[in-house]
Amino acid sequence: MNERLQSGEAALLDAALLERARAFDTATLHEASGKRGALPSAIKPVVAGFKLAGPAVTVHGPGGDNLWLHRAIYAAQAGDVLVVHVSGATEHGYWGEVMSTAARARQLGGLVIDGCVRDGALLAEVGFPVFARGLCIRGTGKDFDAHGFINRPVLFGDVIVHAGDLVVGDADGVVVLERGTVHATLDAAQQRADAEQQIMARLKQGESTLDIYGWH
Numbered sequence: 001m002n003e004r005l006q007s008g009e010a011a012l013l014d015a016a017l018l019e020r021a022r023a024f025d026t027a028t029l030h031e032a033s034g035k036r037g038a039l040p041s042a043i044k045p046v047v048a049g050f051k052l053a054g055p056a057v058t059v060h061g062p063g064g065d066n067l068w069l070h071r072a073i074y075a076a077q078a079g080d081v082l083v084v085h086v087s088g089a090t091e092h093g094y095w096g097e098v099m100s101t102a103a104r105a106r107q108l109g110g111l112v113i114d115g116c117v118r119d120g121a122l123l124a125e126v127g128f129p130v131f132a133r134g135l136c137i138r139g140t141g142k143d144f145d146a147h148g149f150i151n152r153p154v155l156f157g158d159v160i161v162h163a164g165d166l167v168v169g170d171a172d173g174v175v176v177l178e179r180g181t182v183h184a185t186l187d188a189a190q191q192r193a194d195a196e197q198q199i200m201a202r203l204k205q206g207e208s209t210l211d212i213y214g215w216h
Contacts, residue, residue, distance in 0.1 A: 013055045013166055017182060018079070021168055022053045024189045026175040029168055032189035033181060039174040040157040042133045043112060046120055052129040052169045054081040054109030056176065058161055061148040063089025066140040068148035069099065075150050078107035081167040083176075085154040086115035093118030093136045100128040112167060112174050114156055131169045 021029070030038050045051070057076040061068035063086055072082050082103070086094060095111060096119035103111065110129035116136035117123065123130055151163035159176055161167075166177040177185050202212055210216055 013164070013179065013182065017186070018053050018166075020186050021166060021177075021182070022051075024168075024186070024193065026168055026170050026172050028189050028192055029177060029185060030175045032192050033175070033177055033185045037159055037176040037178070038157075039112070039159055039176060040114070040133075041173055043114065043131050043156075043174055044133075045169065045171060046117060046130045046132050046135065047124040048171070050110075050129040050131065050169070051171075052081055052110030052112075052131070052167065054079045054167060055179070056081055056083045056161055056163055056165045056167045057151060058154045058163050059084040059148070059150055060152065060154050061086060061094075062143065062146040063087040064092050064140055065143050065146055065148075066092075066094045066099075067142040067144065067146070068150070069094060070102075070142075071148075072150050073099065073103050073106060073108065076106065076108050079109045081109040082111045082113075083154060083156075083161050083167060084111065084113040084115070085156065086113065090115040090133050091136050092116060092138045092140050094140055095130060095132070097122035097126060100126040100130065104128040110167075110169065112169060129169065131174055 057080045059068055059072040094115050095117040100123050112131045116134050117132045118137050120135045153160050153162050161176050164179045166182050168175050
């Protein structure tokens, strides 16, 4: 069951808010949030050009098993981003063409997994945004008695991801914004972007970074 949707938390991330978030790169959002929420740098888009932004549906499954990922595809709603912890067993291909096709049919927003996936070329053809540690051909099992969960907190590096948090991914990586801070972070990101535009203009006119920032 999608506990986040049952509790009404999805309303915190409406379409307008997501559109605002997509206007900023992940580094800007990370800085604007007080340098919080950066997921491990090894997690990158598996295909150049993949981007995502949406509310998190968190998933925890046993290492080397992807049954809970299949369950999560159907627990999530349109636009949701699956954020998957694989118990530290990264060297398996937990996701591939079949699951991307299923997730795209469900109109999900993307996948962020602290492990590997496979079918790289086919994932590019499907076009469903996948962010992972890399590609691995080693298969997975499906243990129906194994413990797992959906929409409880998961730990990625030093970041605790909760269901309903805003997940944004681009070429540089993935950042997670706590759902209660999204409005303030987007406001701060806009201020930061505006200030940087002014700095760029000054640099093009010949000023130095040392002068502008007072770093002499």
